[in-house]
Amino acid sequence: xxxxxxxxxxxxxxxxxxxxxxxxxxxxxxxxxxxxxxxxxxxxxxxxxxxxxxxxxxxxxxxxxxxxxxxxxxxxxxxxxxxxxxxxxxxxxxxxxxxxxxxxxxxxx
Numbered sequence: 001x002x003x004x005x006x007x008x009x010x011x012x013x014x015x016x017x018x019x020x021x022x023x024x025x026x027x028x029x030x031x032x033x034x035x036x037x038x039x040x041x042x043x044x045x046x047x048x049x050x051x052x053x054x055x056x057x058x059x060x061x062x063x064x065x066x067x068x069x070x071x072x073x074x075x076x077x078x079x080x081x082x083x084x085x086x087x088x089x090x091x092x093x094x095x096x097x098x099x100x101x102x103x104x105x106x107x108x109x
Contacts, residue, residue: 043061
């Protein structure tokens with residue numbers, strides 16, 4: 001096990017009404033291959049918002065914050081450009097760390 005916590009990237013996109021399927025399929029084609037080639041990528045889930053059907057949440061798991069940030073920014077920008085026609089705007093970009101009590105030092109619990 002790594003001595004760094006797993007990093008969770010949470011992106012929330014506002015997608016035009018009825019466009020969720022096209023957005024998710026495009027995301028799989030555009031981002032899927034690039035993410036799977038990136039060291040430290042652990043997986044991705046797509047969540048649809050039950051309260052607001054225009055929101056699509058992407059939950060991306062990375063082995064560490066460093067692994068996530070090692071993704072080349074130029075490549076990310078090029079992939080993002082391919083996705084822009086499929087969403088209205090990025091509503092939220094958040095980062096979380098997976099709770100791993102064995103990684104906490106004394107006094108941090």
